[in-house]
Structures are given as structure tokens and as C-alpha cells.
Amino acid sequence: MSGQYHRSHRWAWFFERPGYMRFMLREVTSFFVAGYLVLLLVTLGRLGGGEAAFVEWLASVSGPWWMTAHLVALAAAIWHAVTWFGAVPQAMPIYVGENRLPAPIAAIVMGYGPWLTVTAVIVWWVLR
Amino acid sequence: MADKDTMTLEVFRYHPETDSEPRFQSYEVPYNEDWVVLDAINWVKDHVDGSLTHRWSCRMGVCGSCGMMVNGEPKLTCAAFLKDYYPFPIKVEPLVNFAVERDLVVAMDGFMEKLQDVKPYIIRDDVNDTSDGEYRQSPAELAQYKQYSMCINCMLCYAACPVAGHEDDFLGPAALALGHRYNKDSRDQGQAERLDVMLAGEAIWGCTFVGECTVVCPKHVDPAGAIQQAKAMAAQEYFKGFVMPKGTGVAKGAAK
Amino acid sequence: MSHGTTHQHDVIIIGGGGAGLRASIAIAQENPSFSVACVSKVYPMRSHTVTAEGGAAASIKPNDTLEDHIYDTISGADWLADQDAVEYFVNQAPAEMIQLEHWGCPWSREPDGSVAVRPFGGMKIERTWFAADKTGFHMLHSLFQTTLKYDNIVRYDEHFATRLLIDDDGRCRGCAAIELQTGRVKAILGKSVIICTGGAGRVFPFTTNGAIKTGDGMAMAYRAGVALKDMEFIQYHPTGLPGTGILITEASRGEGGILINKDGYRYLQDYDLGQPLDVSDPGHPQKRAMELGPRDKLSQCFIKERWAGRTIETRDGHVVHLDLRHLGEAKIDKRIPFVRELARSYAGIDPVHQPIPVRPVVHYVMGGIDVDSNSATTIPGLYAAGECACVSINGANRLGSNSLTELLVFGAQAGKHAARFAMDHPDYNVAALETQAEDEGARVRRAFFDAPRKGGERIVTLRTELHEAMENGAGIYRDAESLEAACATVADLRERYRKLNIDDRTHSFNTELTAALELGSLIDCAEAMAHSGLQRTESRGSHQRLDHKERNDEEFLAHSLAFHQADGSAPQIEYKPVTITRWPPGARTYGAGSGLKRE
Amino acid sequence: MKRSSEALWWALFSAGGVMAALFVPAFVIVTGFLLPAGDAAVAAERTARFAAAVGWWPVKLALLGIIALSLIHAGHRIRHTLMDLGMRKQSGLLKVPCYGGALAGTVWAAMVLWGI
Ligand SMILES: Cc1cc2nc3c(=O)[nH]c(=O)nc-3n(C[C@H](O)[C@H](O)[C@H](O)COP(=O)(O)OP(=O)(O)OC[C@H]3O[C@@H](n4cnc5c(N)ncnc54)[C@H](O)[C@@H]3O)c2cc1C
Ligand code: SF4
Ligand code: F3S
């Protein structure tokens, strides 16, 4: 008897289902988030070097390449937030008596709502 | 058959006594729009090839025996209708992420051990006598775990979970959801014991919330959700372990 | 069949369904030093108990009495139940059900946290515990999961038992079982044995029963010399989905669903089942009346409607409609969600908006292995419990929701007595039993592997003919002619079974071999059913003879016992009296006249 | 049963996930688009406001928390992504760059914020 048959694992498993690709897309946001955080630290470091250095730094990151990089980082950060808060109803169910708060409402109350508020407050504060 | 309408079934075949590699075999089966894939497989076994091997019993989606890959998707074959595939061929394989015993039958021992590992039974210090009547449990308390008690052990979620395929120590979606079901049961006091199991190695942490387990689950158990909740409970338990050494009895059920 | 191995335990349980698991726990709990073997041809949670939907009866509410449960059961059984057994059953039921609650079964609850109950057919009051409409599923999983707590329960999953092993002194000491994975025949030995192998609905073509309900345990006991009791009583459930036979639970009527014919008329009122109340009436559904009459009567009414041309013709045969629309979406989703799921998937209709087409379907075998009120058979050391056994509490017609409770009460009881027997009779002859197991392996090999490949019969051919013979001969209404024809076909099939030919002669997971063995069991059960039916020249409960329309207590207030004949000739049928204690046989009335004391 | 430290990392990962989701998109908008945009006068004004806010110590503390947790979040996720991609055997080894990097980033952040 040759016994049980073990199928081999495939390295590129994440191509096999759309769900896996969505998963990977979510996971790789972390690379961009990390990259942006480094950039943020550099930015804050420049701020420590005085206002002139900071303005100069800002000028240097306003080119199209930097623009694109920021756009990508923004997309990744938004995708992270969307998927993260989208999962909140699953990970932290809220019950009202016997009934579970419907997922869309729970996501808005516990995730999307606060997120958009925070974002709006920060943006307003800079723009005001 | 009056009308000669047929469909093609491509079936994964492997026999441990004669094969070292699997192969695919095609069968023409009658097309009947009421039929499920399982009916077609049974038809082949009855009429064409008695050696084709698969598991089934209830053919109403509750015994959990008939899970297979149907065109690459983990499915209960008694709930997968031919009409949803017609007229294209249907490819049937044993559930992935499991070793194959023969044809469409996969090895279940590992799965059964994992179920046992999570201690899926009521653990209490003070067991009431039956003459004292039932433990009270309000509908709201029942609702806390009801969904996670609906698992039929069909293992489709293991076939959908990439981690279950890569990490042997990972308990996997159904077993973790089952452990969570008992942790959330108001009659149970065994939470600390179960979380202890989950806290070991990759038992629960292997899950990276791929979420496909929930997508394929035919009984809407939402193992992905259960696992994330269980992780939060396990993390709390972990920190509690620092604040108060084990055995002080504050953790539910940790009392001697 | 390759050479096997021997495994020794204290008590052997064949079957991992509700009854088998309950028995396992009973022994493991009370005798921690005992080793219990649970042998099952499928993983326990695949057992057919998993499909039970509606609920399990036990009288616990203050407005209910044990006395009423007893009376409902006995009258439902058309007085063929043994009353001492019924009394024991009803008295034990509450404790057993509470025990299961303590083991974690997720029963549906009242707002105050107590267990909720619903009305069921033939019951005077609501006393059926339920876990939405997945009661059997939750019970089986709760039991199975609870067994995982006990180290002294050793499971033999996917082991197909083929023969009981009887020691030189006539005591039953184990079974021979094929380990599916390897094809080895093992001798699984113990000091006593409990058969819990479930029903035999697969004798019929159109059944709610899954593939595994092939009466193997009944056949094993029958061949070993134990009588099969009351096998002519086969329950048709009035509401199966046409085509598949998938069950739409009685709970759908307990919750207020109604049955209507092609004219939209609640036809049950024409058959002595009481007068309907409007569905909006708070008194609807009335207990022990109309849609909540007993299953035998409701199934018979369907046939009469059909004869009168008032059923609805569909591609899958005649149907009537089960109308749940007035219950509303919220109630359907809360109390009977699985009904909605099944109707949607397998009938393509949504019961919230459309009535469900239904027809009677073979559901349950009242008869089974003859056991006394201690669950003991006539072979010392051999016990039986669950659907495969006939105690009898179900008599000529089982009331819905009594069976799940029966698994618990008699599973536990059989466990207790088998353990006691094991304690009292510890010694047995291992070598002799091993030899029997080896003989059994050789028999199976000879029968199925050594036969010439050409010219034999196919399993499906014989099975189909058996199905036809039983459906035509031993259906809801039978008569001498139809039953004789069934007997003749079964005898013929028994002969042809010897020439059965299977394609697959390998060892590992040979499910064609197990299908062949199962066919053998089906033929044995069918034989007992047809012959017992032929001999009982009266009508009682589910056994309705067109040529003997009345109940005949003079002659037939008795259990039939079918004895297997080793030479393959027709079984011998004998009778033994029904135990009557406090409830003398009376008229079986439903509807207006049904209330004994209350309502 | 040996408890793995994974619980700790997971808890920090989760907290960081919330922080990153709540704040990082807004931060990107501010530092990537709003501050560099506009003419010199507008930029100067926004920069002044930004500098004032960031210089306030409660904001500094908050920023430190957000950045530290977000870094751990990212590090944890990167580690698990690599594991899911086949580096399960190296899961221990991966901790060094992933959590070490996050720790280093946190120290750096503390220094940077101190310096403002
Ligand atoms: C669709 C449906 C709905 C039902 N609903 C209800 C309800 O609402 N209320 C109610 O009271 N009753 C109900 N019943 C009836 C009830 O569910 C069954 O009578 C009961 O579950 C039988 O349980 P059991 O333990 O006797 O057998 P099963 O659960 O059928 O288990 C039999 C066991 O024996 C094993 N076995 C069989 N043959 C062999 C062999 N040769 N070797 C080894 N092992 C073997 C099987 O593997 C299995 O583990 C319903 C039945 C059906 C079919
Ligand atoms: S969780 Fe769902 S998919 Fe997984 S075994 Fe249970 S029922 Fe099947
Ligand atoms: S698919 Fe796997 S990784 Fe987790 S969320 Fe489900 S178990």
C-alpha cells in the first residue's frame, strides 16, 4: 500500500481565489503604512530642524513622484481603514437583547463614523 | 432516459493500493435539473463504476459528510445543484488541505483531534443535579453563542483556509469556533482552560483573518468572526496571567 | 479481507448516534475503570440523529403531567405499546432531557430562561423541547462533544460491524467489524454489547432516512437469533418534500402551519380529526386535532384525498400543500429557519410567500430488535437501544418527538444494564471469538471477492427491485395480495443476492462492499416487515389492511416476533402479549373527543 | 501548556490597527498634500499651525503612541504575510526585523518628537 496521498502546497496560493487576493491586498497595505510612517518621522525630524528646513523639505516632496508616492500611501491607508473597520462587526459583535446589531450599522457606529470624524477634524484644523 | 441530455463529471481518482499519483476520470452523467452533484456521483457509483469512493449520508446538508471541491470551490455536494454548472463539465476533487485516503475521501483524524483539543463540552465546578431543573439561560444569553453552535463539521472551512494548509499546529476555523461557542455559553466555566489551549504556539494565532472560512461555510457559522473574538479573549487571559498568578480563582473556571 | 486484529474492552457499543453516544457516556461516567468501545460505520456526528428537526418530548412544565404524556403515547401507539415501558420512559424523560441541557444542548428558551416547549402531533399539550428546528443536530453534537471528555470511551470510527460474536456459553461478547480505511476485519471484544444502529427506512425508495439507515443492527441481531418485533409498523411522515423525500418537520404544524388540498381546503376536518379553527384564532393550532393529529392518520388522509382526486399533481407525483404563510417571516425565521432553508434549496419555493408541496414519506420503523423493559435481548449480554430496538413504547405509531427522548432514556438504561452484566460476567473465551471473527472475514471474502466477475447481479438492480416491492406491497395501505407479492419478491431477491457482483475488490475504503452488506441488511429487514405485515390481519396504527379494516384486540393486541430461519426460508412469526397496566385499550380519538381530562 | 508571546504582539497589532486606520489616512492627507500645496504664504501659515500643534506636549505623546502602535501593527502584519508566503519555519527569526524595526522606529519617533 502506498498510503495516503498528500497534495503539495503551492507557494502562489494567493492567486487561487479572489478572496485570497483581496486578503493579500489588505495585508500588503502594511508595507505602505510602514513606509509612510518612516516618511512621517523624517518629516517630523525636519520640523525639529526649524521652520525653514521644514518648508524646504515640503518643497522637495511636492514633485510628481512624491505626489504619486503619497497617493499610493493614501490609497493603502484608506484600504487598511476600510477593511479594518469593515471587520469590526465580525470581531466585536454588539447585541441588543437577542438581536445582533446589523453589520453595516455596527461598522458605521464603531468604525467608519469615528474614522471620518477624526479625518475631517484634522483636515479642517489644518485648512481653517 | 428519454432525453439524452448529459453532463460531464471529471472526478479525482486515487487508490492507495494501486496508485502513487492521482488521475482524473471522466463520466457522462444524465442531466437532471433537480439533481445535486452528489446525485450524479451516486449515479456513477451505482451504474457505471462501483469503485468510485466518496462519503455521504443525509443528502440534506446537515450531516457534514459530503464536502468536496467542486470546480475548485469547497462545497457540500448535496447542496450543489447540477443546474448551476450546466452545460459545462464539473470537476470534483477531495477537499484540499487534507491528505487523501482514496478518491474523494480525505483523512479526518487530524481534524477530529483538533475538535477534541478545544475541550468542546461544558466545564463547571458546581454540577447541578438534574432534579434541580435546567440551568437558566435567557434568549439573549443563548444568542451569544448560538451561531457558533451551528457547525456541522463539514471541514469546508479548512479547505478554504490557507493557514490550515500550511500550519499543522493551527487548530483551524471549525475547532476554534467550537471552542468559542463553549466560551460564550453562560452555563460554562471552562473559559480559562480553553483559552490556555488557544494561547499555545500557533493554535489560534496562526489565523491571519483571511476570512474565506466564513465565505465558504454553508451554515453561516462565521468562524472568522469567532476566531477574532476568541483572540481578544485569549489576549485578555494572557495579560491576566501576569496580573494574577494562576489559581487565584478570578479567571472564570480557573479556581481549583 | 485481510487478516484482522483483536481489541478488548468492557462494553461494546455498535452505533454512534444519539442512543449509542448516550449509552457510552452512561457507562463511562458510572464505571470510570471501564473501557467502552463505540463502533460506528460513520464518524459519530454523521449519524442520522443529526437530521432530526422538530424536537424531543418531556413533561416538565407546571401545566403538564407525566400521566398525560403516558396517555398520549399509549393512545398514539394504538395500544400496542408496553405500558410499563412507557411509564418508565415518561418518568425518566425529564431528568434525561435536563441532563442533556446540563451537557450544553442549546435548547430554545423562554424569556425567563427556562426551556421552551412547542406543541407536536398527537400530544395533548405543548411538551416538545426544541433547539429551533435542528433539535437532533444539536442533541447529537452535544452528546458527541460530551463523549470527548471521557478518556475511557474508545471510538472505532468508520468501522462497519458485520456480525455479533457469541461465546460458547451463548453470551454475546463483541462484534466483527471491517475497518474501512484498511479493509481489515477486527474482532472487537467485550463483556457485553449494545446495538444502537438506528432505523431501516432505506428499505423503501422514498424516505427521509439517509444513506446509512439500512437496518444493519436489526439484521445482525435477527441472524443471531433475536426476534425482530412489530416490524410491520412503518411510519410515514405526512410532510416530505416530493422528489427528494427531505423532511419538513412536524414543528411547522406545531407552530401553526396548515395542510390544504388542491381546492385550498383543510381536508383533515373530513376525517374525524376535529374542526379547524381559523389560523388567527388564539386557540390555533389545537392540540391532538387537525394538523396536530398523529402521523399515521395524517398520512392515511393524504391517500384518501388522493383517491378522491383532490391532491395536486406535480412532476414528482401527487402532493398537498403545507401553508405557513400566515406565520409571517419573523416567526418562520426564529422558530423554523431550517424549514425555510430546505424549502428554498430543495423545492425552490420560499414558505414565507408560497405553500410548500408535501407528500407522505417513509420516516421511522416502530419495530426493531426485541428487547425487554431493561433493553435486554434474548441473547445474554446483548442489549439494544434507539430506533433499532423495539421496547416497545412506540407500538403501532410513534408520536413525533418521542424518539429523540427514547434515545436518551433507553440509551442510558441499556448502558446501565450492559455495564452490570459486564461486571457480573467478566470472563470469556477470546480464542473462540477470534475464530468467529476470522470466519466472518472469510465469509465476506468468499461472498464478494471470490465470486466470478461475470454474470452477477448489480447492487442497484436488486435494491431498486426491493424498493419497488416494498413500496407497492407494504405501503400506507396494504392487503394480503400486495404483502404476498412483497414476500415473494423479497425471497427471490434473497436468492439473487447470493450472486451479487461488485466491481471493487480492493481493501481500502471499499464502499461498494459496504453497500453490498447493507443491501443484505435491507433484505433481512424487508423480509421481517413483509411477513409480519401479512400475518397481522387487522388494521392498527400505521398498519392499515384494506382487507381487514378494523382493529382486532382479541387476536392482535400482541407484538409480532419474526424469527430468522437459517435455511433462508420464510421467517417464523410468533406473538407475545402487550403489557397493559393501567390503560385498557380504548377508541383512539382525535379532535373534539380527544381531551381525556383537560381542554 | 506553553503560552506563546504571540498574544502580546497580537494585542499591540490590534491596537495599532485601530490607530493606523483612524489616523494614518488623515496624516497622509496633511503631510502629503495639504502642507506642500498652495503658494508660499498659505504653506507658511499651515506649517506654522502644524508646528504649533505638534509642539504641544499632549499631541506629542499622542503622536508617539499612534506611531509606535502603527509601526508594531505594520511589523506584525509584514511578519505574518511573510509567514503566509512560506516563511513559517523562520517565524521566530522574522521577529527580529519586524518587531525590532518597530521598536527602533519608536525610539526614533521619541527622539524626533523630543526635538520639536
Ligand atoms: C429527517 C428525520 C427527522 C426526525 N425528526 C425527529 C424529531 O423531531 N423528533 C424525534 O423524536 N425523532 C425524530 N426522528 C427520529 C429520530 O431522529 C431517530 O429515530 C433517531 O435519531 C435514531 O437514533 P439512533 O441513535 O437510534 O440511530 P442513528 O442516529 O441513526 O445512529 C445509528 C448509528 O449506528 C451506526 N451504524 C449503523 N450500522 C452500523 C454498522 N453496520 N456498523 C457500525 N455502525 C453502524 C451508524 O454509524 C450510526 O452511528 C427523525 C428522523 C428523521 C430521519
Ligand atoms: S465552520 Fe462552517 S465550514 Fe467549517 S466545518 Fe463548520 S459548518 Fe463546515
Ligand atoms: S480562512 Fe483561515 S486564516 Fe483565519 S479567518 Fe478563516 S481561519
Ligand code: FES
Ligand atoms: S450528505 Fe449530509 S451534508 Fe451532504
